[in-house]
Amino acid sequence: MNQPNHGGNLAWAAEIAGCPASSLLDFSASINPLGPPSSVINALQAALIQLRNYPDPNYCSLRSHLSNFHDIPGDWILPGNGSAELLTWAGRELANANETILLTPGFADYYRALTAFSAKIKAISFDIFSQNILTQIIPPADYSQTSLLLNNPHNPTGRLFRKSEILPLLDQFSLVVVDEAFMDFLPPEKSESLLGLVEKYPNLIILRSLTKFYSLPGLRLGYAIGHPDYLQRWQAWRDPWPVNILAEAAAIAGIEDHVFQQQTWNWLKSARLQLAESLTQIPGLSPLSGAVNFILVKTNFPSSQLQKQLLINHQLLIRDCLSFPELGDRFFRVAVRTEADHQRLLQGLTEVIKAQT
DSSP, rough: OOOSSSSSSSHHHHHHHHHHHOEEEESSOOTTTOOSOOOHHHHHHHHHGGGSOOOOOOOOHHHHHHHHHHTTGGGEEEEEEEHHHHHHHHHHHTTSSSEEEEEOOOOHHHHHHHHHOOEEEEEEOOOTTTTOOHHHHHHHHTTEEEEEEEEETTTOOOOOOOHHHHHHHHHTSSEEEEEOOTTSSOOOTOOOOOGGGTTTTEEEEEEESSSSTOOOTTTOOOOEOHHHHHHHHHHHHHHHHHHHHOHHHHHHHHHHOOOHHHHHHHHHHHHHHHHHHHHSSSHHHHHHSSSSEEEEESSSHHHHHHHHHHHHHEEEEEEEEEEEEEEEEEEEEEOOOHHHHHHHHHHHHHHHHHHHH
16 A cells, blocks of 8 residues: 555554554644634534435535625635645645745645646745745745745644735735645644735635534645635536535534533643643654644654654654655654553653664
8 A cells, every 4th residue: 555645544544553443642734733623513414314415516505604704705615625735726726826836845736736737836835944934935026927825824734824924915915825734733822824914805715624623634624715716616626416405504613512512722731732742742753833733853864764653653644744844854844632542651661762763
């Protein structure tokens, strides 16, 4: 089985570990360990009877709930089969420009979406240890025929760019697509989302995911927010009914569960800090600071070997960074999980690293 480009490939990992996938503790996929919330489970159970019907092809109810949730008109919202599906149509849209700028290291799916439509890509290296602001990384220039695709918070570093850093870029580029798949993990007072700017900037499109925050990666649900002209075109490009009835019910229940949202925000801050501080105590590991539910770790040891040994000896799966060529085999990424899970990871890493020194 080939090396995966994404985290969460338990079938691949179980083959290496020689155990059932259910025996693995997965730190490779950055999924909220507190979910799925009971409100979503209840909504899924209640929606089972509706499986005999086709979904509403326009997703009027879901769009209405998302409209109220974000205070954005419903026709500026397009639900999709995970943000990955919407990234595909964003790639087709971005390919209309003379070239598209990407910050690297970056999510491998960005290349997949752009190359699928023969987009011309200009990669700009991003020093993950630098404190340079985006406008220094992307200096002012004539980008009127150029598009920009970036994510915030940044994957794989977890860095949060400020709105004030991105705002000047909206006046420079013909189209700016911002992947905010992890922005939900920031409480409203800490969020740097650009959602409030989409109606002011018709060249801005935002992609959001509901599967990570609500722990529903197997259900597949995301949405795009942007000018209706773009979204109507994307709707015409894709297959009918990309969002199933269960995913729609889960999304509506999730965004209305304010107790679960607050619970997640309260948990994450201390859990992330605890894990990062503990990782620094292991010789040869240097975690980067970040804002969301995963941590990028620099290692003095080949991450692919750490990953293999953790699987075989401890049934632990971490995310190597081989799919990020700029990072290679000297970085790995781990999700923030529960304290008990952290202790198991830290013990496994300590034993594996001790065996290599």
